[in-house]
Amino acid sequence: MAAAETWGAARYFTRWYKAGAARPGGRDGACRGVTLTRVWYGFAPLRYGNCRSCCRICVITLAEAHPLLQHGRTITSINYQISPNCSRLQNKVSGKSKRGAQFLTELAPLCRISSSDGEEYTIYSCIRGRLIEVNENILSNPALLQEKPSTEGYIAVVLPKFEESKSITQGLLTPEEYKEVLLKRQNSSSGS
Secondary structure, X not given: OOOHHHHOHHHHEEEEEEEOOEOOOOOEOOOOOOOEEEEEEEXXXXXXXXXXXXXXXXXXXEOOOOHHHOOOOOEEEEEOEEEOOEEXXXXXXXXXXXXXXXXXXXXXXXXXXXXXXXXXXEEEOOOOEEEEEEOOHHHHOOHXXXXXXXXXXXXXXXXXXXXXXXXXXXXXXXXXHXXXXXXXXXXXXXHO
């Protein structure tokens, strides 16, 4: 978490995890194993002139145990083109009410990431809200996802609806629950 502290995650954000965001059809997003996504949820301080305000935002990153972050894998490409008619790169947000932002559901794909071993991983939003931005820097430098997954290697920023912001963490795992899930999966795979 030391890297995340550089952008204030430790101060303003709480880590939440989504394990195994299933694809429609029941197949895990990681193809083999599990998709692990980390959601940094919190109050980001924004400064407008002399006025300070806080907004509840979620920063979507890869979780520490995601298969893409395991040794020996290299990310070969990142694609924000979800379908022929939907590209997350076309998301244009303006104004205080975030006009033009694409609305995401929990199972909305954010991007597809290909690795050197031929696997493709679909990264899902995990939360409902408006897509505020995608990280275009990882397109030209995919290694950021592996080298700095908690900071410069983030995938997207999502703003949940205000009325849903209090319940946004339902269905997400705390860091302790996340560790338990990893331990159970490790024990079940070593026992097989």
